[in-house]
Amino acid sequence: MLTRWIKQGVLALTATLALSQTATAATPLVMATKSFTEQHILSAMTVLWLQKKGFEVVPKRNIATTIARNALLNKQIDMVWEYTGTSLIIFNHISQPMSSEQAYETVKKLDAKLGLVWLNPAPMNNTYAFAMTREQAEKEGISTLSQLVAKLEQIRKTDPDHNWRLGLDLEFAGRSDGLKPLQKTYNMPLDRPQIRQMDPGLVYNAIRDGFVNAGLIYTTDGRVKGFDLKVLEDDKHFFPSYNVTPVVRQDVLASHPGLAAALNQLSAQINDEAITELNKRVDIDHQSPEKVARDFLQSKNML
Numbered sequence: 001m002l003t004r005w006i007k008q009g010v011l012a013l014t015a016t017l018a019l020s021q022t023a024t025a026a027t028p029l030v031m032a033t034k035s036f037t038e039q040h041i042l043s044a045m046t047v048l049w050l051q052k053k054g055f056e057v058v059p060k061r062n063i064a065t066t067i068a069r070n071a072l073l074n075k076q077i078d079m080v081w082e083y084t085g086t087s088l089i090i091f092n093h094i095s096q097p098m099s100s101e102q103a104y105e106t107v108k109k110l111d112a113k114l115g116l117v118w119l120n121p122a123p124m125n126n127t128y129a130f131a132m133t134r135e136q137a138e139k140e141g142i143s144t145l146s147q148l149v150a151k152l153e154q155i156r157k158t159d160p161d162h163n164w165r166l167g168l169d170l171e172f173a174g175r176s177d178g179l180k181p182l183q184k185t186y187n188m189p190l191d192r193p194q195i196r197q198m199d200p201g202l203v204y205n206a207i208r209d210g211f212v213n214a215g216l217i218y219t220t221d222g223r224v225k226g227f228d229l230k231v232l233e234d235d236k237h238f239f240p241s242y243n244v245t246p247v248v249r250q251d252v253l254a255s256h257p258g259l260a261a262a263l264n265q266l267s268a269q270i271n272d273e274a275i276t277e278l279n280k281r282v283d284i285d286h287q288s289p290e291k292v293a294r295d296f297l298q299s300k301n302m303l
Contacts (some may be wrong), residue, residue: 028056029252029259030077035062037282037289038126038220038275042081042244044293045266052303053262065090072249073114079248079263082118085127085240087111095177100125100241115250119263121243122270126220128172128239130232131207137230144235148214149188156191163193167207167215169200185238204229220272222279244270269300 029050033043040061047057060077069091071077087107088094098106100121108118130145142148155164172178173195183190196212203215204223217224219231246263253260274296281292297303 027255028058029079029256030058030060031079032060032063032068032071032077033081034065034068037222037279038244039081040289041275041278041282041293042270044289045270045297046081046246046263048290048293048297049266049302050259050262053258055256055259055262072116072247075249075251078252079246081244082247083126083242083244084121085242088240089177095181097237098240100243103241104243104245111247112250117248117250117253117260119246119248119260120267121245122267122275123243124220124270124272124275125241125243126218126275127234127242128216129219129234130166130214131217131224131229132214132232133207133210134228134230136213137232142232143230144233145186145238146235148232149186152194153189156189156194160191160193163191164213165194165196165211166190167196167198167203167212169203169216170197171200172216173197182238185236220276220279222276222281222283225276225280226284266302269296269302 031043031046033039043059043061047059050057063071065086068077068080072080084100084103084107087110088098088103092107092110094106104118104121111118130148132142132148137143140151142151152164152166155162168179182188196206198206200216200218203212203217204221204227206212207215207217207229208223208227214232217229217231223229224231244267246267248259248263278292278296281287282289294303
């Protein structure tokens, strides 16, 4: 009789624990994403994929970087898609050059102390670069930033009335890790008439329309492909890596078995070519982030 009671007690306890784990796993995941196209697509992908895997996700879109970071630390949200370069520079104030692998390992180690887990980074790098129209870049034989700098200086010295112009967003021009250290790295003297400051979204149009000869862009922006821009090689490796990575609170991963594996499976699919095409379909072809996210996941047999 005693043995039967013990067995019944063990079974009851097991059932209670199972129900408790199921209830915890069913708790909606709150995810914050930022206010630009790429993040909207990542948000849509994550919602669709995690729903397929049995998780409920509540997306919070258009959240500023620092607000999302604080919300994650304060346990107001559960996860974000963050960029390694953002964490290095904005959160940890580290500006020394690093490889993409070093950057990832550094932010992963630092955030582990705060109870945040960096899962596997996507094989994509949405970093800064300079771009030109493909036609002008090929005509001038320019494929690297050093070659662009040499051309800028040649024109500045020989024909200052027709200076080449650079399009820069206001933030980069004034940042301590922006224009000034870039000039130092590339020995890049610039006169005021060579610089055109504008909203970052307008730089792409300014390059395409010839208002500037080259401009600062994000490498995975859909307009790079849509406007057929030539991205110049950062041959002195000034710009940090910005590998997007799912970052989740440790306690959330512990209470949601299978979440880490699901997010790692998703991030593995997102490379430079794929995300640039998806960004283009939203920004140039005017499709919704939800549609391009669904189409992408279906193409990978994930839905």
